[in-house]
Amino acid sequence: MGPYGSDSTTVGSTACSGPEIDAILAGTGYGLRTSSPCHVANPDYTIPFNPSDVTTWVDSMLTDFNSASTANLHLQPIPATWTDQICSPLNPTDRTPSHALIAQQRKEEEDSGIRLVHLLMTCADAVQRGSTGLAAGMVDEMRVLLSRVNTLSGIGKVAGYFADALFRRLYTTETPLSVTDHEVLYHHFYEACPYLKFAHFTANQAILEAFEGYDRVHVIDFSLMQGLQWPALIQALALRPGGPPFLRITGIGPPSPDGRDALREVGFKLAELARSVQVRFAFRGVAANRLDDVKPWMLQATHGEAIAVNSVLQLHRLLTDPGTTPAPVDSVLEWIVGIRPKIVTVVEQEADHNKPTFIDRFTEALFYYSTLFDSLEGSRPHHQRQMALAEVYLQKEICNIVCCEGENRVERHEPLTQWRTRLTNAGLHPVHLGSGAFRQASMLLTLFSDEGYCVEEVDGCLTLGWHNRALISASAWRVPDADVSPDDSSVNNCINSNNVSGSDDNRMSM
Amino acid sequence: MGAEQEQHEQEQDDDTMNRGYNLNDNVDILAEILTRLDGRSLGVAACVCRLWSTVCNRDTVWEALCDRHVVGGAGDPGTRSVVAALGGYRRLYRLCLGPALDRLTCSGDPADPDKQGWAHLSLSLSLSLFSIDCYERLEGRQRPASLLFLCSKPVNVV
Numbered sequence: 001m002g003p004y005g006s007d008s009t010t011v012g013s014t015a016c017s018g019p020e021i022d023a024i025l026a027g028t029g030y031g032l033r034t035s036s037p038c039h040v041a042n043p044d045y046t047i048p049f050n051p052s053d054v055t056t057w058v059d060s061m062l063t064d065f066n067s068a069s070t071a072n073l074h075l076q077p078i079p080a081t082w083t084d085q086i087c088s089p090l091n092p093t094d095r096t097p098s099h100a101l102i103a104q105q106r107k108e109e110e111d112s113g114i115r116l117v118h119l120l121m122t123c124a125d126a127v128q129r130g131s132t133g134l135a136a137g138m139v140d141e142m143r144v145l146l147s148r149v150n151t152l153s154g155i156g157k158v159a160g161y162f163a164d165a166l167f168r169r170l171y172t173t174e175t176p177l178s179v180t181d182h183e184v185l186y187h188h189f190y191e192a193c194p195y196l197k198f199a200h201f202t203a204n205q206a207i208l209e210a211f212e213g214y215d216r217v218h219v220i221d222f223s224l225m226q227g228l229q230w231p232a233l234i235q236a237l238a239l240r241p242g243g244p245p246f247l248r249i250t251g252i253g254p255p256s257p258d259g260r261d262a263l264r265e266v267g268f269k270l271a272e273l274a275r276s277v278q279v280r281f282a283f284r285g286v287a288a289n290r291l292d293d294v295k296p297w298m299l300q301a302t303h304g305e306a307i308a309v310n311s312v313l314q315l316h317r318l319l320t321d322p323g324t325t326p327a328p329v330d331s332v333l334e335w336i337v338g339i340r341p342k343i344v345t346v347v348e349q350e351a352d353h354n355k356p357t358f359i360d361r362f363t364e365a366l367f368y369y370s371t372l373f374d375s376l377e378g379s380r381p382h383h384q385r386q387m388a389l390a391e392v393y394l395q396k397e398i399c400n401i402v403c404c405e406g407e408n409r410v411e412r413h414e415p416l417t418q419w420r421t422r423l424t425n426a427g428l429h430p431v432h433l434g435s436g437a438f439r440q441a442s443m444l445l446t447l448f449s450d451e452g453y454c455v456e457e458v459d460g461c462l463t464l465g466w467h468n469r470a471l472i473s474a475s476a477w478r479v480p481d482a483d484v485s486p487d488d489s490s491v492n493n494c495i496n497s498n499n500v501s502g503s504d505d506n507r508m509s510m
Numbered sequence: 511m512g513a514e515q516e517q518h519e520q521e522q523d524d525d526t527m528n529r530g531y532n533l534n535d536n537v538d539i540l541a542e543i544l545t546r547l548d549g550r551s552l553g554v555a556a557c558v559c560r561l562w563s564t565v566c567n568r569d570t571v572w573e574a575l576c577d578r579h580v581v582g583g584a585g586d587p588g589t590r591s592v593v594a595a596l597g598g599y600r601r602l603y604r605l606c607l608g609p610a611l612d613r614l615t616c617s618g619d620p621a622d623p624d625k626q627g628w629a630h631l632s633l634s635l636s637l638s639l640f641s642i643d644c645y646e647r648l649e650g651r652q653r654p655a656s657l658l659f660l661c662s663k664p665v666n667v668v
Contacts, residue, residue, distance in 0.1 A: 228645070
């Protein structure tokens with residue numbers, strides 16, 4: 001049952017008037033009156049769920065799934081009279097419908113879906129122009145429409161999320177996710193669909209090729225999370241002809257709120273894996289809330305080692321509104337070039353969500369996330385929990401794009417062509433991702449799903465998409481003349497760093 | 511005369527049964543034969559009796575199976591030690607190769623030469639997936655989920 005759904009068994013539409021809408025919404029727990037949305041801005045108004053407590057919300061949603069009850073998490077049991085007034089898709093267990101009936105229903109759903117999209121656009125336009133009253137009225141209209149559409153899949157689901165995001169933009173402030181919640185959601189998104197796996201495998205392939213011939217290698221990961229990218233690299237280095245090198249990984253991540261050192265724990269696990277396959281390994285964690293807080297000396301780049309910088313979905317967070325310079329990304333790119341890495345792997349969403357006008361961003365995001373959600377449904381059905389949490393992960397992105405402005409908006413996705421320009425201007429040269437990476441990606445996708453996903457090669461970069469719409473891109477870059485001689489281990493300038501306030505310092509070697 | 515002959519033959523048969531060749535007495539030959547089976551048959555063979563189950567649990571049997579299906583030399587000594595460290599060939603087959611091969615064979619037209627080539631799954635890809643699973647188990651997760659996508663039945667998306 002979606003957030004706006006019902007299990008009504010009647011078919012047929014009734015035109016609902018204002019007071020009837022109020023009765024319907026009151027039956028579902030909403031005390032909102034269609035005529036006066038302004039009082040909702042009252043600080044006493046309690047929003048349906050607390051966005052900072054994601055896991056509890058999802059658990060409650062899923063227990064509803066499991067118990068197959070019709071009550072939604074924050075809605076009271078639907079009174080019988082209300083269900084009679086709302087039309088919705090026919091409950092298939094009730095009666096065997098005729099073909100004409102099904103066709104009519106489908107047509108109605110399609111019409112409702114189209115109307116929904118139209119409403120979304122108009123509402124976004126109203127928001128952009130600043131007519132909040134008009135926008136609020138449209139949000140209410142959308143809620144009614146959503147009860148008629150199947151919100152468990154397709155356009156209904158995505159429209160539901162976007163309508164919800166518009167509601168939040170109008171009435172509430174979007175609170176950022178806690179660190180642990182974000183990691184949990186990220187992990188489920190990793191498991192539910194191939195985008196992150198594709199990113200990791202492609203980047204690892206490029207890094208592996210760049211590390212050929214070097215005995216000491218250093219990987220700098222801009223977002224360690226649970227370190228899921230690195231077991232595969234460790235294993236590949238262990239099997240490398242000529243034996244494994246000495247591997248150092250520097251993982252950058254946000255500081256853990258509850259005092260436990262998450263980076264260090266991940267480092268321990270990676271070290272244990274490396275020890276079991278006999279790869280000499282050292283780990284270092286750098287805790288920083290923002291990438292531009294990280295300074296090059298914290299990474300302790302050593303002379304004589306091959307450095308790889310790995311950024312998966314991180315660089316777009318450093319962008320600002322187009323036109324405002326300087327963007328933090330430029331300073332970060334500058335120090336990346338400064339440490340002379342052998343290879344820089346960049347994975348970013350293939351979308352343009354950093355346009356200056358709200359309506360453009362909104363439209364782009366609507367189509368991008370529709371495709372993305374479509375692909376989630378199209379792949380093999382997994383654990384329900386995985387899918388639900390993966391969707392919440394995407395929903396947080398949607399909310400950030402729609403609701404937040406200025407510094408709070410971090411999901412500033414830009415397409416590959418713009419990244420190419422930016423990285424080239426910073427002094428990086430592109431590296432062609434070889435056919436090996438392409439074949440590996442294609443093979444991975446065959447395992448994931450029969451059809452729908454497509455890997456394409458664009459000027460040496462790989463993109464993964466759904467039905468010909470590219471959704472994520474992976475590219476590799478190098479610094480010209482960064483060829484450190486593989487045997488040059490005589491000069492060993494280790495930069496000694498003492499603990500400086502603002503950064504945590506863990507070192508652990510095996 | 512006829513009855514005597516019959517009885518003599520009967521005794522000879524009895525003798526053969528008592529002194530004859532029993533595969534279960536020659537475990538190495540049994541193992542040799544089992545290394546030539548495919549994954550599903552190996553699983554069935556493991557259910558025959560305790561002895562067969564023990565032999566089927568030998569990693570060498572599964573190593574031979576993996577070697578046959580993989581391009582890249584699953585039997586190299588270097589590879590062997592890495593696979594052993596990550597959990598062994600039997601686990602590699604059960605978690606990665608087996609489901610992946612099932613997926614590849616039923617997704618494509620068996621006569622399609624491209625798909626047949628892919629049945630020889632790249633070793634590096636399988637080991638990458640296997641290493642991620644091993645890593646997740648280090649955490650003590652009850653059910654590492656990164657390979658779940660391999661185990662679900664293929665669904666035709668129309």
